Amino acid sequence: MRKIVLIVLLASMLNVSAEDMQIRMTPEQIDNLAIKLGPVIASQKIPLFSAPATVVAPANRDVLLSTSQPGLLTRLSANIGDKVEKGQMVAQIQSPELVALQQQFLTAQSELNLVGLELKRDKKLLEEGVIAERRWQETQAMHGSKAARGNEARQLLGMAGMSKAEIDALGKSHTLSSTLNIRAPINGVVLERLATLGTRLDLQAPLYRIADLSELWLEINIPQEKLHAVRIGDRVQVTDSDVQAIISLLGQSVDQSNQTVMARAVVQGKPEHLRIGQHLNVQLMQDGRQAGFLVPNTAIAQNAGHSYVFVRNPEGFAVTEVTVIGKQGQESMITGPIAENQAIAVQGAVALKANWLGLGGDD
Secondary structure, three states, X not given: OHHHHHHHHHHHHOEEEOOXXXXXXXHHHHHHOOOEEEEOEEEEEEEEEEEEEEEEOOHHHEEEEEOXXXXXXXXXXXXXXXXXXXXXXXXEEEOHHHHHHHHHHHHHHHHHHHHHHHHHHHHHHHHOOOOOHHHHHHHHHHHHHXXXXXXXXXXXXXXXXXXXXXXXXXXXXOOOOOEEEEXXXXXXXXXXXXXXXXXXXXXXXXXXXXXXXXXXXXXXXXEHHHHHHOOOOOEEEEOOOOOEEEEEEEEEEEEOOOOEEEEEEEEOOOOOOOOOOOEEEEEEEXXXXXXXXXXXXXXXXXXXXXXXXXXXXXXXXXXXXXXXXXXXXXXXXXXXXOOOOOEEEEEOHHHHHHHHOOOOOOO
């Protein structure tokens, strides 16, 4: 109430001319009305419209980790939300089938070592003329066959989940073990745990879902009637956030349930507060042919269907008509006869409007 009385008293003291669109005020009067100034900021990004979006990871960065051998799940080392590194052990399985593969590898390795000794002996005998060329060729063929079998057995252990270091250690120690270490295939974050400790797992049973979150996408549902306004390369602003993304793909089909088209936008940077599966509202932006100006919504006054801002000048404020071409959260994009970084009233526009119209205008 005291503020309204103050405005009325100051209005009687001010020299306001609606005809020349000038409000004449002294610095003291500006301070008394608690008017705050701010710059207009030039921008060519025009807000188009808002749309719902979902945070996703690229398909080639999202991995389902499964068991490479059947067995009993005896250990789970990673929890949902944990960051894991490629090669890190995340689970253990007791698998009798693994022991059979290890035995097969050791047998193949032993046979290869034996035929290797025969190969060396026959080579020496051939050089001394003791054996025929045919005998040497037969020994070479046998060695090649045993080497292929040994490589096959090694590859089967690798497919079963044993690392190269573990296979080499087995070849030296000849110690069989039914413990299979399941390791993370990529650097990433555990999104889901899909198995329970103590469960008997079949071959290829799912254990974890792990995703590399170094790159995130937004899948945006765009109403088909607004699709014509969207282009590849347009910028996307997450509502009430500084997170931005760039449109990289426009879908080629319409969702029959809601008549929207999916657009994909690549998130810029690595915002830590985004989560896979998170639902957001986003503002689509587009480059305009002419630069506009970003101003707070509180800087704009309405009168008789027109929009105005109050530009600071030596005499007070110039009432300047502008056109609002888009809104983005708490800011609006305007065009009009103003210049970048020119000072305007960003707080107190209601009081200035009342003074300009002699308290006779609508709010």
